[in-house]
Every structure is written in structure tokens, then in C-alpha cells.
Amino acid sequence: MNIQQFYDEGLAHASYAILSEGKVALVDPGRNPQQYYDFAEANNAKIVAVIETHPHADFVSSHLEFHQNEDATIYVSKLVGAEYPHTGFDEGDSFQMGKVTFHSIHTPGHSPDSISILLKDENGKDHALFSGDTLFIGDVGRPDLREKAGNMKAQREELAKMMFHTVQDKLKPLADDVIVYPAHGAGSLCGKNLSDARQSTIGEQRATNWAFGDVDEQTFVSSLLEGQPHIPKYFGYDVDMNKKGAPAYQRSISQVSIWQAGSAIPEGSLVIDSREQDKFRAGHVPGAINIMNGGKFETWLGSIVGPEEKFFLVADTEAELEILIFKAAKIGYEQLIKGAVVNPAGMTATGEEFDVEAFKMNPDAYTIVDIRSADEHKNTPIFESSINIPLHELRERANEIPADKPVLVHCAGGYRSAAGSSIVSGEMNNTEVLDFSEAIKDFQEAVH
Secondary structure, eight states, X not given: OEEEXXXXXXXXXXXXXXXXXXXXXXXXXOSOOHHHHHHHHXXXXXXXXXEOSSOOSSSOOOHHHHHHHHOOEEEEOGGGOOOSSOEEOOTTOEEEETTEEEEEEEOOSSSTTOEEEEEEOTTSOEEEXXXXXXXXXXXXXXXXXXXXXXXXXXXXXXXXXXXXXXXXXIITTSOTTOEEEESBOTTOTTOSSOOSOSOEEHHHHHHHOGGGSSOOHHHHHHHHHTTOOOOOTTHHHHHHHHHHOXXXXXXXXXXXXXXXXXXXXXXXXXXXXXXXXXXXXXXXXXXXXXOOSSTTHHHHHHHHSXXXXXXXXXXXSHHHHHHHHHHHHHTTGGGGXXXXXXSOXXXXXXXXXXXXXXXXXXXXXXXXXXXXXXXXXXXXXSOTTOEEOOGGGHHHHGGGSOOSSOEXXXXXXXXXXXXXXXXXXXXXXXXXXXXXGGGHHHHXXXXX
């Protein structure tokens, strides 16, 4: 038996391939199937099964593609209401592959249809738990992403109670040496206090994970619901796509319309400009939003742009454009790209750069907008007079910002404020909008 973890840093997503006797089973695979094919080929094996722990909200899975290309069986809970060919895999169900056996455990809480997969070795001993978004390293999955699944409806409080009983009745009885392989790590929006560790054991989680502590149900529910991060706009869209089955990856990205470099983008279009901030400031299409090509590009793309919107994608080079299309495809957004273009025509420069010294001399001369999350704003305040509008709400709430003074936008480190200042600038045409950028770090140090 060989277990291989595949980790996507951008989405903090972990997927798995389990190899036994020339056969491979995948757990929660990402959108691009190639790495899994490469693993199977390197081991002279065939992908025969794909197991989905639940319909994921934060990425699009390639499960249907493996069924269509490899005739792999897709195992998923019947509670999902999956619209693709599948085999129900619920509490008490199991199947053998080579010398190992996969057992389904119904572990609701993150969603009502969540399962975890208990892998038993050739001797029938519990070896590993593929816990999906139920059990993370240091936390459990958030219960507020799904209002419905299949024919079931569950509010967040009810799901939080389900999670309490999942931990008490399903996870705690497992042996200490069972290895835990979660679907996400630190940086994922599927939980709030995830560890950087990529795997653990039930014993380690019993000793260190707050959810395994001796708490009553109501305390558990309150703790789980408190302080969860924002829910990106794309999450519901991905749940629906994963229930239906996504289009084949390569075919779908090949259909993205690549425009000739320097082409003019139709006026009034939604434009996502991924270039570095200094290049954006030197010239961009009026109204463009500057989501730089960084580690969390796909998350912020899906937080700022809704799945009902079409957009143009701008990059500095063809190679970077290709990377960005791949990233958009992870969340199913390649289908929303009306056109992708390198350095389009009609780019104009932004106004003046932010003068830090002028701000220090007279901070009251500016309207300060803090685009960090509500929790960041509350727990680590920087400017008492600032207005807090989180980045993912900024397009809808920019009209709340007073226009009588220059507007100064800040986040925690400069990445988000590039997007935020570009949004505000596009919404407040007659007001000077400035970006605090990385200079904000000095003010944070001064405060703390």
C-alpha cells in the first residue's frame, strides 16, 4: 500500500491517491487530473475509484472525468443527490481494492452529507482516516457553508450540533494510531484555525484539537460558529458544479477565448487585471480590478467576482495568462472568462502615489477604509477612525464611503489593498483614492 498526498498551495487543498496491487483510488481530487494520471502511470497502475467526501465548496473536482475516461467508479453519499453516475457510499458501506478496504463513516457537520473514509490494511486493522472537511489538523470543518444538500436542509446551528456528535460518536472511538489525512490545511476558508501540518493522528488530535476537549454541546456549538471567515461568492457555484460533475478540464480551458495582445476590451466590461501593482498603476483599463497573480488569486477572484458575472482577464505575458486560466479553472471560473488578453489597448495611468509623510502630518485629512475582515479589524485595530468594509463586500458597499476627502485604503500587508483601492477608484470616479500598500506594516508595528 502506498498513500500519496497532492497539495495545492493556492487553495490549501489536499487530495490523495491510494495504491494497492496495481490499482489506484483517489480521494477528493482537484480539477486538473494530470498529476493523478502521472502517479498511476509511474506506478504502472490504473485509477479504478474516486471517493468524494462531500460536494466541495472551494474547488471543482475532476471525479466525473475519471469516470468518463477510465471507467472509474465514483463513490459518494446518497445524501448528496449527485447527478453523475455513482455508487452510494454511506455508513456501513465498504469496498475492497487490492489488499486494502475502504469503509464509509457518515460524519455530518461541515455538511449534512459529509463522509469520512476509514482505510483498513490487509490485516483488517484501521490504518488511516481520510476526513475530508470534517476533521482538520487543529480544528473541525465550518458548519455555515451549506444551507441545503440533496433533499436535506440544515441551518448552521443544526450542522454544528451534528459536528459535536460526529466528534463524540464517530471520531473519538477511533484508535490513537489512526493517521488523519484532511482535505485542507492552513489558509483554507473551510475552517478557521487550521494547522500547517499536512497529516496527524487521532491520538495527536485527541491531545491538541479543541473539538476533542471535554465540552458540552452548547459550548462546542458556540465555539465552532464564532469567528468563521467570510464565505466567497463562488462557494455555492462550486457545490452545484460538483453535484453535477464538471466538464473535462483540458477541453474546457482550451475553449477560453485568447485575444490578440493589445486588443481593445469593450467599454464597461468587468476587467480583472492580474499584473503587479506598479504596472497596474502605470496604466490599466478604466474600472479594472487589480487582483494580482499571487498565492490566493483564485480565492480572491471567486470572492470579488460572482459566478453570474462574465469578465475579461488581463496579464503581462502569455505565459502568465495561461497560469491564471489554470487558476480560474480550479474554481470553475474559466467558463466565465469572456476574453483573456495581454496588455490591452486603452490603458490609462492612475493618480498620485500615496505620500506616507503627508499622511503622518495630517491623518484626519483622509477617509481611511480598512478592507480586512471584521475580526481582523476588531481584534487588531490600526486606525480608530477607519471604516471597515471587508474586501469581498467592497464592490457592493463602496457607496458607503464618504467622498468629501481623499480615500485611503489599507489591508494587513498590501496584497488585498491593491484590489480594494482599484475597486473603490472605479466606484468613486471623482474622488482621489490612494493605496496604503505595504507601508501599512510600519503602522501595525507602531500600534503593537
